[in-house]
Amino acid sequence: MDATPRTHIIGAGLIGASIGLGLRAAGWTTTIADVSANAERLAWDIGAGMPLGDDAPELVIVAVRPSDTGDVVAKALATWPGALVTDVASVKAPVLDAARAVGAADRYVGSHPMSGREVSGGLAAQSDLFSARPWVICQGEAPRSAVAVVASVAQALESDVVEMEASAHDAAVARVSHAPQVVASAAAAALGPLGADDVALAGQGLRDVTRIAGSPPAMWADIARLNRHAIVATLDHIIGDLEDVREADDIGEALTDLIARGNLEVARIPGKHGGRTREWRGVTVIVPDTPGQLVRLLTDAASVGANVEDLSIEHSPRQPVGLTTLYVEPASAPPLVEALERAGWTVAAS
């Protein structure tokens, strides 16, 4: 197999078409197919790949909905006995099982490109969809040479390769992605009994907790069914903690304990460049809610060389101003506050 394998993509949806566009941009030869003739033709037209010819593919990338992935992977393994097959489903163990069931797990490597979908949703097919995102690879029973081929796909798409065992991946995404979606939706649903004036008391905290509760239900049914075991285990954990607070003789003590445990875990969530945890300091500034103000603020921040690691904007419920918090390295905070106040900004907190 040469440096860029003859690659066939099955599924011309957002992910499949984006992979095709990205690989073509990187100089790969790709073909692409879809059960929908229209989707297939569109993918050919936008240059995601050509129609499959007589040459058998060396690498097959299955990019169909999670619930169909196992069957399509098994069929691809049988159809092209010389091909290596990978997929992009966000749940990995069931697909590995499907490859095992047809006795071809040595030619199957699992992939999970963690594209923007989980984050912002509704993306258009786009060659950069995977840039700077983690791309999980699950070796399963395949040789290292097979992992190297799939890794070359991720690298061509400028993703960050992360190797994990399939079941470990599924347990991890249940806790970092699937259960948080369930919990955010439940916290949002609990607003049901409130009137508009009550909901208007919402602060940035509620907005943060419920932001992903605004994402569309599509995909989640599939994911939940495939990763049910790990999601249920995570919900058991969460429900147990919530019940401890609900049932506690001293709810204050129980909540303090839970918050303290949460503090420790949040500190482990990588902020910048993996591993490094977020130890940023927030500087909150009152910003008139008009175009260009944010630019002025960040220009003034840059003037003292403060690198803004994160930023949050809270709009006032009734006034044309917002509170913008710039998160910077702790050492940068004092000079930043000084510079901003010198520039005429009102620093509400730091």
Add this chain to the structure above:
Amino acid sequence: MDATPRTHIIGAGLIGASIGLGLRAAGWTTTIADVSANAERLAWDIGAGMPLGDDAPELVIVAVRPSDTGDVVAKALATWPGALVTDVASVKAPVLDAARAVGAADRYVGSHPMSGREVSGGLAAQSDLFSARPWVICQGEAPRSAVAVVASVAQALESDVVEMEASAHDAAVARVSHAPQVVASAAAAALGPLGADDVALAGQGLRDVTRIAGSPPAMWADIARLNRHAIVATLDHIIGDLEDVREADDIGEALTDLIARGNLEVARIPGKHGGRTREWRGVTVIVPDTPGQLVRLLTDAASVGANVEDLSIEHSPRQPVGLTTLYVEPASAPPLVEALERAGWTVAAS
């Protein structure tokens, strides 16, 4: 009582001292006291108020920890029979009950200035702490004239006055603030079993859900004890929804239903200028993680008059680039994307 009542503040912590600074800045005459001689002296020194003299106060603002508020309010009502008393505790019904217990509820008006505490925490005493924030007023059994006096305090501090009934306030904050804190902490605590590589799969979704789980436990024990009833009712609601998903014969269907219900509620959370819900469109751009890049990006955005309503930054786990999403009015998105691409930015999604 003239336009600015002779005002005495009990409690020289963050809130009390900030109220004093703000009222003094607005030309009010304030005195301030604290059980801690050091805190009291500091408040005098920074100009939050003078020592209490022989003149009885016309207005007393109790700014002590929530669990002490009821007793201190009752004592103030007894000590100054001619004074109107208010407080700043984030749970209101128990304080009203305390005022009733001493038969002086006609001279008590509840306040809840929703300062940055719940949002960013760790603020320093600051005259602008309440600017552009909701200030809830609970009339209880006091006359309108008393409400007007307390409202004048909120107005002097540039807060947005919101009138609510005490028990309605407590039920509302349980759902918009207290329970979301419990849930965010539980979602964070559920990361416990994961290794560092697993946690590194975290995306912006988990960061949003767990951001407030990073806030210190301080204060929450008090709040939880005082608002236990409403918090437990909210947890019942949330646990019920989580159990429905956990127990469902078809977890996919159950989760889809929950997400759909959550979608409806999230749409009710005011974004900008109250009432108006967030219908913004996200434009995601790949931004080199170096100082000044964000300024460049926002300058280019401003060049087409796009008003950035919100902004989120996601750092790449392993690369020196980040994905920054600008949220703008839907109509502004297409021209924004065009302008950014013209300026050489890579738009990963819109």
